[in-house]
Amino acid sequence: MRRFVPTLTLAALALASTVAVAGDYRVGGVEVRSPWTRPAQAGMNGVGYLTLANVGTKPIKLAAVESPAAQSVGLHESKMTGGVMSMRPVTGGLTVAPGGKVDFAPGGYHLMLLGLKTTQSVGGKVPLTLVFADGRRMKIELSVEAGPPKASGASTDPMAGMHDHH
Numbered sequence: 001m002r003r004f005v006p007t008l009t010l011a012a013l014a015l016a017s018t019v020a021v022a023g024d025y026r027v028g029g030v031e032v033r034s035p036w037t038r039p040a041q042a043g044m045n046g047v048g049y050l051t052l053a054n055v056g057t058k059p060i061k062l063a064a065v066e067s068p069a070a071q072s073v074g075l076h077e078s079k080m081t082g083g084v085m086s087m088r089p090v091t092g093g094l095t096v097a098p099g100g101k102v103d104f105a106p107g108g109y110h111l112m113l114l115g116l117k118t119t120q121s122v123g124g125k126v127p128l129t130l131v132f133a134d135g136r137r138m139k140i141e142l143s144v145e146a147g148p149p150k151a152s153g154a155s156t157d158p159m160a161g162m163h164d165h166h
């Protein structure tokens, strides 16, 4: 039995190295960082944010997003045009080049959770499946937060300042 010990140790190390930070996900060349969403009532729409990074050697293309917690999930992009914020669906998927990343963040790309089936409260989790063009499916969870989980100097979120006292 003694010869199995090194194998187990290596397996444990390999497992540890794939988990960068709590709440982050990595499958193959795809890394999802800081997935989060805001509190919202059942029946309302929710908004999901995360960073999608390509740490592999081939382009990845996010084709669709599914969630058992919503009627449907859309890929949206917010744009400021003439002082008015509007959003539109992203059609044809979203491609991330090797070494690149796309930030889903307030004021830009976001996941629109249409018709929430249950109320999202702070501290809760919202399950989500990212579906890639090559058929790969990646299950993640958005953590329900009152504001962006990481302080960022150049936040475009008008609500961000209201949560600074946390």
Ligand SMILES: [Cu+2]
Binding pocket: 076, 077, 087, 110, 111, 112
């Ligand atoms: Cu939207």
